[in-house]
Amino acid sequence: MARLTSEADANNRVRVDMLSYLSRTTLDIIGLTGFNYSFNALSNEEDGLAKSFQAIFQTTGGFPVAQIFKAQFPILRPILRFDYMTKSTEDVEKRMKEIGYRLIAEKKEEMRQQSSEG
Numbered sequence: 001m002a003r004l005t006s007e008a009d010a011n012n013r014v015r016v017d018m019l020s021y022l023s024r025t026t027l028d029i030i031g032l033t034g035f036n037y038s039f040n041a042l043s044n045e046e047d048g049l050a051k052s053f054q055a056i057f058q059t060t061g062g063f064p065v066a067q068i069f070k071a072q073f074p075i076l077r078p079i080l081r082f083d084y085m086t087k088s089t090e091d092v093e094k095r096m097k098e099i100g101y102r103l104i105a106e107k108k109e110e111m112r113q114q115s116s117e118g
Helices: 002-006 018-035 048-057 065-072 084-117
Strands: none
Touching: 065 084
């Protein structure tokens, strides 16, 4: 909140990007409830995964020509991989796989330890 008050204008008004806060809150909630993993998306704005998700959900304001071509002509999908949205999506998929595999390995190890103790 300190950052918000420091960005107030002359009339003491603050503009807040609620979509950003909402998407980061959702990511934190899903991580904690579904995977017992803290993404820390609210407290760490520089987290790569949180930034990637934000990039995907953010509108570009332009006309998404590559997205339209890929939707209409699926055969072009492997070729049209240069646009920002595709790169962001691939980054998110890669990060999620890394985190997912790490969480699975941690759970397996935890289960091994519990079975050897009990």
